[in-house]
Amino acid sequence: MKPIVIIGAGLAGYTVARELRKLDQQTPLTLVTADDGAFYAKPTLSNAFALAKRADQLINQSAAQMASQLKATILTSARAREIDARHKTVVVDGKSLSFSKLVLAVGAQAIQLPIEGDAADQILSINHLQDYARFHEKLAAVKHNGAKRVAILGAGLIGCEFANDLARAGHAVTLIDPNALPLGALAPAALSQGLMAALQKEGVVMRLKNIAERVDVEGDALQVSLSDGSTLIADIVLSAVGLRPSVTLAHTAQLKVGRGIQVDAFGQTSEEDIYALGDCAEYAQPNGTSRMLPYVAPLMGAARAIGRTLGGQVTAIDWQPAPVIVKTPCFPLALIPPPPACPGQWQVTTENDKTVCRYLGANGVIHGFGVAPQDAASRQALAREIGTSLLAAQ
Numbered sequence: 001m002k003p004i005v006i007i008g009a010g011l012a013g014y015t016v017a018r019e020l021r022k023l024d025q026q027t028p029l030t031l032v033t034a035d036d037g038a039f040y041a042k043p044t045l046s047n048a049f050a051l052a053k054r055a056d057q058l059i060n061q062s063a064a065q066m067a068s069q070l071k072a073t074i075l076t077s078a079r080a081r082e083i084d085a086r087h088k089t090v091v092v093d094g095k096s097l098s099f100s101k102l103v104l105a106v107g108a109q110a111i112q113l114p115i116e117g118d119a120a121d122q123i124l125s126i127n128h129l130q131d132y133a134r135f136h137e138k139l140a141a142v143k144h145n146g147a148k149r150v151a152i153l154g155a156g157l158i159g160c161e162f163a164n165d166l167a168r169a170g171h172a173v174t175l176i177d178p179n180a181l182p183l184g185a186l187a188p189a190a191l192s193q194g195l196m197a198a199l200q201k202e203g204v205v206m207r208l209k210n211i212a213e214r215v216d217v218e219g220d221a222l223q224v225s226l227s228d229g230s231t232l233i234a235d236i237v238l239s240a241v242g243l244r245p246s247v248t249l250a251h252t253a254q255l256k257v258g259r260g261i262q263v264d265a266f267g268q269t270s271e272e273d274i275y276a277l278g279d280c281a282e283y284a285q286p287n288g289t290s291r292m293l294p295y296v297a298p299l300m301g302a303a304r305a306i307g308r309t310l311g312g313q314v315t316a317i318d319w320q321p322a323p324v325i326v327k328t329p330c331f332p333l334a335l336i337p338p339p340p341a342c343p344g345q346w347q348v349t350t351e352n353d354k355t356v357c358r359y360l361g362a363n364g365v366i367h368g369f370g371v372a373p374q375d376a377a378s379r380q381a382l383a384r385e386i387g388t389s390l391l392a393a394q
């Protein structure tokens with residue numbers, strides 16, 4: 001029997017495997033991963049510095065433990081390079097592997113900004129456990145006396161989380177972003193302002209409406225030159241400017257690709273028996289649009305559906321509105337960003353000492369929300385409001 005093959009052993013790949021095994025213990029299963037296959041929760045990477053955790057302390061299970069738990073073969077340090085959709089084979093490091101069904105869970109890659117300077121290649125980004133380990137080592141090796149100076153490029157979700165975490169770990173953090181407010185692309189201004197004030201109280205220096213143009217060596221440290229003509233000195237520069245879905249492998253199979261690998265309501269790509277999910281996928285939405293959703297909750301929903309379908313129970317992805325929790329303890333915030341290019345505006349109210357923002361479209365339909373300080377009750381109630389509002393509008 002040809003195995004089901006999953007490429008990628010991040011949260012997406014492993015969760016599909018787990019869901020499949022709930023229904024089917026027999027079908028041979030092979031996971032292929034370019035990394036060491038250690039299972040960890042990626043969101044912990046941006047709140048582990050304040051807890052003084054090393055990379056190895058974030059690992060829940062090794063690849064060998066996962067292989068035994070999932071009754072699977074896991075090929076580690078192995079890269080899939082080419083898919084032949086017609087003959088149902090995938091080339092992994094020169095060897096051809098046959099599959100009955102294939103799942104692409106290959107994630108995304110950190111965007112590299114076109115920054116000049118003789119130290120531009122020293123800019124780090126953290127999208128994997130190995131990146132976290134490298135950052136940790138570099139930080140430990142910094143010779144500067146006193147607080148270590150970290151410049152973060154990008155005040156989006158990940159940049160703000162790292163800023164809060166590194167500041168709490170005792171580092172001197174500067175946050176640089178072209179927008180006028182942090183979380184500019186995701187959150188309403190009322191919440192972005194609250195987050196900015198809270199981060200500043202933690203000691204984070206904001207250099208907004210600014211772009212880093214150069215990074216150069218300056219003695220033992222780095223000099224960052226900004227678009228407003230000023231410079232700052234940092235021991236480490238961390239880029240958190242976003243991710244680009246990994247689509248190279250999908251192109252080799254001529255799968256339909258937009259920003260990500262396009263999948264239908266079942267998580268199936270344009271080729272039968274090839275599925276995709278997680279940070280590499282662009283999901284068809286019930287309203288006929290498609291969307292990247294690089295967060296854990298959508299990935300879990302997609303994994304449940306794909307796992308069941310692979311196990312013989314064809315299941316569509318259940319698109320329950322799922323809030324993103326921004327892990328900034330200085331300003332606990334949850335939101336569901338409105339879909340891109342969705343016409344509407346933010347309405348801001350204060351309810352039970354919380355700032356509640358609803359994104360209202362035509363006829364008062366709620367397409368998104370933000371709430372701070374957030375807790376489970378408030379974010380779940382607002383998520384239910386979105387569900388009810390969208391249903392009523394149908």
Ligand SMILES: Cc1cc2nc3c(=O)[nH]c(=O)nc-3n(C[C@H](O)[C@H](O)[C@H](O)COP(=O)(O)OP(=O)(O)OC[C@H]3O[C@@H](n4cnc5c(N)ncnc54)[C@H](O)[C@@H]3O)c2cc1C
Nearest residue numbers: 008009010011012034035042043080107278279294295296
């Ligand atoms: C710092 C940080 C904090 C975050 N915090 C949150 C949060 O609080 N809440 C939230 O909802 N989301 C959060 N996210 C996003 C969330 O973690 C991701 O959406 C999710 O982990 C993506 O999982 P994935 O399996 O799709 O991708 P990945 O984890 O990137 O896994 C991809 C896998 O594919 C493998 N691979 C890639 N190409 C190949 C190839 N050609 N051959 C073989 N293997 C290959 C890689 O080795 C890896 O195993 C955060 C992300 C980051 C970076």
